[in-house]
Amino acid sequence: MKQQIIVSGIGGQGVLFLTRVIAQAAVDRGIPVLTSESHGMAQRGGTVLSTLKVGDFAAPLIRTGQADVALLLWDANLAVHRSLLKDDGALLINSDKEGEGDRVDGSGIAREMGNAVLSNLVLLGLAVSKNALFCSEEECVVAIRKLAPAKFVEQNLQAFHTGMKI
Numbered sequence: 526m527k528q529q530i531i532v533s534g535i536g537g538q539g540v541l542f543l544t545r546v547i548a549q550a551a552v553d554r555g556i557p558v559l560t561s562e563s564h565g566m567a568q569r570g571g572t573v574l575s576t577l578k579v580g581d582f583a584a585p586l587i588r589t590g591q592a593d594v595a596l597l598l599w600d601a602n603l604a605v606h607r608s609l610l611k612d613d614g615a616l617l618i619n620s621d622k623e624g625e626g627d628r629v630d631g632s633g634i635a636r637e638m639g640n641a642v643l644s645n646l647v648l649l650g651l652a653v654s655k656n657a658l659f660c661s662e663e664e665c666v667v668a669i670r671k672l673a674p675a676k677f678v679e680q681n682l683q684a685f686h687t688g689m690k691i
Contacts, residue, residue, distance in 0.1 A: 526556060527580030528659045529587050533606045534573050534598030534619075539645035542672070543596065544575040546649065549668035550660035551579045559585035572602060579659055594657050596648055598631070600624075615657035619644050627655055629691050635684060640677075643684035650688020662689060 530547065534540040544560055551558035559582055562575040576587045587609055595610045597603055600620040610616060616626030621633055629651045631644030646669070652658050653665055660668075665685060673681040 526659055527582070528578075528594065529582075529592045530577040530579065530594045530596065530658070531587060531592045531606060531609050532575040532577070532596045532598070533602040534645070535602075536571055536573055537642065538573070538598040539642045540573040540575050540598060543598075543645040543649055544577060545672055546646075546665060546668045547577055547579075547658065547660065549672055550664040551577075553664060553667060554660075556659070557581055561585035572599075572605060574606060594652065595626075596652060597626075598645055598648060615652070615655065617648055617652045617655070617657060619648050627651060629688065631688065634687055638680065638684060638687075640680060643680065646681050646684035647688035647691075650685040651691050652688075654689045654691065
């Protein structure tokens with residue numbers, strides 16, 4: 526099993542937490558995983574890009590046209606990171622606009638839930654429901670329970686399960 530995944534957003538959207546959840550699901554299954562992130566301007570709302578390589582890979586960076594899955598938490602990053610995705614790759618976007626890929630208004634759903642950062646887990650739920658990722662619903666639930674602060678676990682799981690139902 527090999528899968529190359531990019532997670533893109535802006536600072537404060539939970540890109541790194543989402544990356545950790547996916548990586549934890551791989552670790553729990555006993556699959557090697559490499560991650561890398563760039564977030565130099567994240568504190569100022571700048572772009573954050575995280576890459577995951579699940580399976581037997583030598584280096585964590587993903588070359589142009591090689592990603593199997595792109596999870597975009599910020600619609601505007603489509604223009605920046607679209608080139609990393611394979612032509613037949615799965616594209617999932619947090620957006621309330623029509624366009625390319627599978628889209629969900631994760632930000633709107635998260636605001637209704639009272640925590641705007643939950644859009645990352647709504648998008649994860651959508652990706653898992655579409656079988657875009659290697660991990661199952663159960664594996665993600667276990668990873669979220671391990672990684673989320675105790676006071677946010679149930680809210681995180683609610684957001685994830687909401688995304689699964691879309």
